[in-house]
Amino acid sequence: MAGSIFKKAVKQETGIAWETWLNDLGRVVDPVWSNEQIAGYIANEYDVTLEWSERIALVYEQHSGRKPVGVTASAGVQIGVRKTIPVSKEQAWTFLLSPEGLRLWVGDLQSLPLQPKQTYTSKDGVYGRIISVVPYRKIRLSWQRPEWDNPSTLQIYTLTSSSGKTTVSIHQEKLDDLYIREMMKIHWEDVLNTISEKMRGRLSNE
Numbered sequence: 001m002a003g004s005i006f007k008k009a010v011k012q013e014t015g016i017a018w019e020t021w022l023n024d025l026g027r028v029v030d031p032v033w034s035n036e037q038i039a040g041y042i043a044n045e046y047d048v049t050l051e052w053s054e055r056i057a058l059v060y061e062q063h064s065g066r067k068p069v070g071v072t073a074s075a076g077v078q079i080g081v082r083k084t085i086p087v088s089k090e091q092a093w094t095f096l097l098s099p100e101g102l103r104l105w106v107g108d109l110q111s112l113p114l115q116p117k118q119t120y121t122s123k124d125g126v127y128g129r130i131i132s133v134v135p136y137r138k139i140r141l142s143w144q145r146p147e148w149d150n151p152s153t154l155q156i157y158t159l160t161s162s163s164g165k166t167t168v169s170i171h172q173e174k175l176d177d178l179y180i181r182e183m184m185k186i187h188w189e190d191v192l193n194t195i196s197e198k199m200r201g202r203l204s205n206e
Contacts, residue, residue, distance in 0.1 A: 002059050003149050003176030010056065010179075014048050025060050035061060058178040071178070078173035079185045083192040084165050087199050092158045092166040093136045095199055104191050105156070105170070106143075114139075128154075149176055168192060 007018040014021075029038055039057035043050050062071060071077050085092060095101045102109045107122025114133045121127040125146035132140045136158060143154035157169040170188045175181050 002063060003180060005147065005149075006059060006177050006179035010052070013052055014046065014056075016046075021056060021060070022063065025056075029060070031064075055179055055182070062178055076173060077175040077178060077181050078171065079175070079181050079188065080169065080171040081185065081188045081192060082167050082169040083196055084161055084167045085196045085199050086165045088164075089136055089158045089160050089166045092168055092199065095195070096156065096158070096168070100198070101195065104194055112139075143172070148180075150174070168195060 002018055010021065011017050016024075025038070025042075028041065033041075035054075035057050038060060039050070039053040042048055042056055043053040046053075048056070062077070087095075096105070097112060097114075099110050102112060102122075106112065106120070107124030107126045109120065109122040112120055113130055114135075116130050116132055118130045119128070120130070120141075126143065127146075128142035128144055128151060130139075130141045131153070132138070138155060138157050140153065140155045142151040144151035152172050152174045155169075155171045157167075157171070159167045159169060161167050170192065172184055172188070175184060
């Protein structure tokens with residue numbers, strides 16, 4: 001349930017291997033304990049920050065078969081973020097697939113093949129396979145960083161809002177664990193903010 005990136009990070013941060021955390025918590029944590037109780041126990045009993053106590057508690061819950069926020073039976077660990085930008089759907093779509101736009105959410109890549117089953121690899125090492133494309137509306141593809149254990153599934157939507165603006169929505173599922181979910185939430189929020197800034201900058205220069 002826990003990926004290698006989380007295992008490496010928790011050992012580096014706490015000095016305790018994830019397998020040891022599982023054994024220690026398994027002997028103490030009552031199945032009826034809430035997330036707050038588990039995190040509180042970790043913070044009180046170990047020299048661990050509150051932030052990492054919460055992360056360890058979440059991944060422990062996932063390991064124990066619970067379904068914390070961000071985990072579903074069908075999509076596994078997932079994250080969704082969105083941002084509304086004052087541009088047309090066509091403008092947003094064209095920018096996302098331009099070399100400048102691709103650099104933000106895939107990496108250094110001149111173009112993305114828009115046919116199902118086609119593969120791609122950016123110079124930054126992100127790679128995957130196209131699953132489906134609905135022009136000017138949705139791209140669904142597998143998306144994996146070189147250091148990840150497993151691929152995720154990424155979907156990018158461009159949706160016209162009632163005000164005529166466009167909402168760019170990013171949904172990522174099948175992530176290894178809740179630690180990666182937290183990291184990717186921060187990442188995609190930064191990506192959408194940058195996309196918005198660049199699109200607004202283009203409008204002001206026209």
